[in-house]
Amino acid sequence: MKPTVTVxxxxxxxALEKLRSRAEVLYNDSGNSLSAVDLIDRAGQSQxxxxxxxxxxxxxxxxxxxxxxKIVANYGAGFNNIxxxxxxxxxxxxxxxxxxxxxxxxxxxxxxxxxxxRRIVESDRFTRDGKFHGWQADMFLGGDVHGKTxxxxxxxxxxxxxxxxxxxxxxxxxYHQRKRLPGTEExxxxxxxxxxxxxxxxxxxxxxxxxxxxxxxxLIGEDQLAIMKPTAYLIHAARGKVVDDRxxxxxxxxxxxxxxxxxxxENEPDLTGGMTDLDNLILxxxxxxASVATRDTMALLAVxxxxxxxxGKTPRTLIPNWPGKRNT
Ligand code: DGY
Numbered sequence: 200m201k202p203t204v205t206v207x208x209x210x211x212x213x214a215l216e217k218l219r220s221r222a223e224v225l226y227n228d229s230g231n232s233l234s235a236v237d238l239i240d241r242a243g244q245s246q247x248x249x250x251x252x253x254x255x256x257x258x259x260x261x262x263x264x265x266x267x268x269k270i271v272a273n274y275g276a277g278f279n280n281i282x283x284x285x286x287x288x289x290x291x292x293x294x295x296x297x298x299x300x301x302x303x304x305x306x307x308x309x310x311x312x313x314x315x316x317r318r319i320v321e322s323d324r325f326t327r328d329g330k331f332h333g334w335q336a337d338m339f340l341g342g343d344v345h346g347k348t349x350x351x352x353x354x355x356x357x358x359x360x361x362x363x364x365x366x367x368x369x370x371x372x373x374y375h376q377r378k379r380l381p382g383t384e385e386x387x388x389x390x391x392x393x394x395x396x397x398x399x400x401x402x403x404x405x406x407x408x409x410x411x412x413x414x415x416x417x418l419i420g421e422d423q424l425a426i427m428k429p430t431a432y433l434i435h436a437a438r439g440k441v442v443d444d445r446x447x448x449x450x451x452x453x454x455x456x457x458x459x460x461x462x463x464x465e466n467e468p469d470l471t472g473g474m475t476d477l478d479n480l481i482l483x484x485x486x487x488x489a490s491v492a493t494r495d496t497m498a499l500l501a502v503x504x505x506x507x508x509x510x511g512k513t514p515r516t517l518i519p520n521w522p523g524k525r526n527t
Contacts, residue, residue, distance in 0.1 A: 201221065201222050201223045202221075202222050202223070202245075202246035202247065202509055203222065203223045203224075203225060203244055203245045203246055203247075204218060204222040204223070204224055204225070204245060204246065204247040204248070204249065204505055205224075205225045205226075205227075205241040205242070205244070205245040205247070205248045205249065206218070206224055206225070206226045206227065206248075206249045207227055207232070207233050207238070207241070207248065207249065207250050207251050207254050208227055208232060208233075208251045208253075208254070208274075209228060209230065210226070210249065210274070210498055211494055211495045211498045213495050213498070213499065214495065214498030214499050214501070214502050217499065217502050218249075218502045218505065221506060221509070222246075222247070222505070222509070225241055225244065225245060232251070232253055232254065233254065235255065235257075235259070235260075238254060238255070238256070238260045239259055239260050239263045240263075242260045242261070242263040242264035242268055243263040243264065245264065245267075245268060246267055246268060246269055246509065247268070247269055247270045247271075247272065247505040247508060247509065248264070248268065248270070248271045248272070249272045249273075249274055249498075249501050249502070249505065250271055250272070250273050250274065250280070250281070251273075251274055251275070251280075252273060252274070252275040252277055252278075252279075252280050253280065254280055255280055256271055256280060256281040256282065256286075257282050257285070258282055258285045261282065261285050261286050261289050261291055262289065264289070264291060265289040265290075265291070268289075268291050269291065269292060269508040269509065270291065270292040270293070270294060270504060270505060270508035270514060271286060271291060271292070271293050271294075272293075272294045272295075272501040272502075272504040272505050272508075272514070273293065273294065273295045273296070273501070274296065274497060274498060274501045275295060275296060275488075275497065276295050276296055276297050276300055276301075276488070277295070277410060277411070277437075277438055278293060278295045278518055279410065279411040279412070279438060281293055283518055287520060292504075292508055292513075292514050292517055293517070293518045294501070294504035294508075294514040294515075294516050294517050294518060295516060295518055296496075296497040296500045296501055296516060297356065297516055298356065298516065299493065299496045299497055299500055300357075300487070300488035300493050300496075300497055301355075301356035301357045301359075301360045302360050302493075303487070303488050303489075303490045303492075303493040304357045304360070304436060304487040304488050305357055305360030305361045305363075305364060306490075307436055307462065307483075307486060307487050307488075307489075308357070308361050308406055308408075308434055308436050308487075309361070309364050311434050311436065311460035311462065311481060311483070312344055312404055312406070312432065312434055312460070313344055314460060314481055315432050315434070315458045315459065315460040315479075315481050316341050316342040316343070316344050316404075316432060316458075317339075317341040317342075317344075318339045318341045320481050321339065321478055322339045325339070342403070342430060342432070342457060344368055344370075344404070345368045345369055345370070346368070346369050346370065347370055347371070347403035347404060348370065348371045348372075348373060348401055348402045348403045348404070349361075349362070349365050349370045349371070349372050349373070349402060349403070349404045349406065350373045350374070350375070350398040350399065350401070350402030350404065350405045350406070351372065351373070351374040351375075351390070351406055351408060352374070352375050352376070352395070352398065352405065352406070352407050352408065352409055352418070353375075353376050353407060353408035353409030353410075353437065354374040354375075354376050354380060354388075354390065354408070355376075355408060355409075357408040357436075358374065358376075358406075358408040359384075359388060361406060361408065362374065362388040362389075362390050363388060365389075366388070366389060371391075372388060372389055372390040372391065373390070373391050373392075373393045373397070373398045373401060373402060374388075374390045374391070374392060374393070374398070375392070375393055375394065375395045375398045376409070379392045380392065395418075395423075396426060399423055399426045399427050400426050400427070400428070402427070402428075402431060403428065403430065403431050403432070404431065404432050404434060405419075405427060405431060405432070405433050405434065406433075406434040406435075406436075407419070407433075407434070407435045407436070407437040407441055407442070408436075408437055409437055409438075409441060410437070410438065411437070411438035411439075411440050411441055415438075415441050416440050416441065417440065417441070417442070417443045418441050418442075419433070419435075419441060419442045419443065419446075419447075420442075420443035420446045421443065421446040421449070421450070424446055424447065424450040424455055424456060425450075425455060427450075427455070427456045428456070429454060429455060429456060429457065430457050431456050431457060432456065432457055432458045432459060432460070433447065433456060433458075433459040433460075434459070434460050435459065435460070435461045435462065435463060436461075436462035436463060436483075436487045437463060438463055439463040439464040439465045439466070439467045440465050442461075442465065443465070444464060444465040444466075444471035444474070445465075445471055447459060447471075448471055448472070448473040448474055448477070448480075451477050451479050451480055452473065452477065454479075457479060458479035458480065458481075459479070459480050459481070460480070460481040460483070461480065461481070461482055461483065462483040462484075462485055462486060462487050463485050463487075464485075467485065468484070468485075470482065500515075500516060503515060504516060504517075
């Protein structure tokens with residue numbers, strides 16, 4: 200008998216087809232997230248679950264799967280939606296999709312940097328609105344990107360891919376994270392390890408690429424925004440709660456920093472009040488890894504993790520023992 204695998208939300212056809220070749224698939228194609236009750240119900244019937252980063256896989260869901268649920272394979276690199284420690288207590292593996300989305304997410308980060316600095320969204324709106332009546336020397340003056348200082352907070356896979364692109368823009372690159380990179384990597388990326396305050400003070404672009412944990416929650420708030428340059432931009436495509444959105448709106452209103460581009464939100468999908476009134480803020484709907492090819496690759500990797508677990512093998516991108524609760 201084929202094992203039952205829940206897929207909690209829309210999933211690429213290519214990956215569904217592969218999954219169906221070896222499993223009965225309980226597929227939620229309603230376009231809406233499953234409720235907490237439905238997640239519990241599905242966990243109770245499944246040997247594996249492919250979850251979205253918007254599904255809260257908490258103790259109750261995992262308890263419902265205890266004894267038969269072998270794996271929760273998250274369709275995404277971030278896994279702050281899953282109580283990994285609890286899963287491990289119940290002998291349930293948790294996997295994610297690292298190593299396949301960093302280049303695409305780095306592309307988006309660069310699109311955000313260029314768009315906010317060169318006022319692309321504002322300019323598009325202006326042109327569409329029929330307001331372009333001829334070239335003017337002082338129209339939509341923005342900031343340069345080339346030759347500026349880029350501050351990367353979190354120089355993992357995505358941060359490094361962002362840094363590599365900066366080489367072509369002749370930028371000075373600073374980075375900050377818990378652990379310094381090996382010297383050879385720093386050299387390759389031409390990146391300098393600095394304390395957080397130095398990075399915030401000296402960077403023209405500050406970009407965030409850290410996971411959401413209890414240590415990184417609200418890493419960027421009023422105090423940190425206050426030490427950034429008034430000409431600097433904040434770019435955020437990590438996890439919403441790393442930034443205090445209310446403090447950011449205030450800083451943008453008061454022009455304490457020049458602008459920001461967000462792909463993620465503190466209370467996603469809700470926007471903090473005042474955000475949509477700001478011209479110096481670009482708002483995107485969490486599309487960091489949203490290219491057709493990358494989403495297919497992520498989905499296929501999630502399926503491979505499920506197949507690994509079904510076959511009694513350690514999933515290839517297993518989240519190893521996680522020391523603490525991370526269900527944020
Ligand atoms: C992830 O995989 O964590 C991304 O945020 C999805 O775009």
